[in-house]
Amino acid sequence: MAAREKSKVKTPEKSKIVKKHDIVKEVIDHNQVEEALKASEQNFRNSLDQSMNGIRISDNTDHTSYVNKAILEIFGYKNIQEVMSTPPQEYYTPEAHADWVVRHEKLLRGEPMPKR
Numbered sequence: 001m002a003a004r005e006k007s008k009v010k011t012p013e014k015s016k017i018v019k020k021h022d023i024v025k026e027v028i029d030h031n032q033v034e035e036a037l038k039a040s041e042q043n044f045r046n047s048l049d050q051s052m053n054g055i056r057i058s059d060n061t062d063h064t065s066y067v068n069k070a071i072l073e074i075f076g077y078k079n080i081q082e083v084m085s086t087p088p089q090e091y092y093t094p095e096a097h098a099d100w101v102v103r104h105e106k107l108l109r110g111e112p113m114p115k116r
Helices: 002-050 069-074 080-084 094-109
Strands: 055-056 064-066
Touching: 064 080, 069 080
Parallel strands: none
Antiparallel strands: 055 064
């Protein structure tokens, strides 16, 4: 019976070691995922910033939160504040603005966006 008691004592210690190992592995995995996400976000940001196409990101109320350098150059703005203070319809031809209004309304209703 003494041998049996010894095995009972060792099992929790082994279990603690395994649990600590699992926790360390989870922390390492989490850190690796976090680093990969940061690298992916930076890659995405670089793609936007370096694009030769003008890119403007806005919310549902059409508040501009991002423009890349190309859009500043295309429209002759010095910075994002100038873009934000300009009504969006001034970025578009009348036809393009009408198309944008239709797409925006569909987006707000949750409808699928037209394919280009």
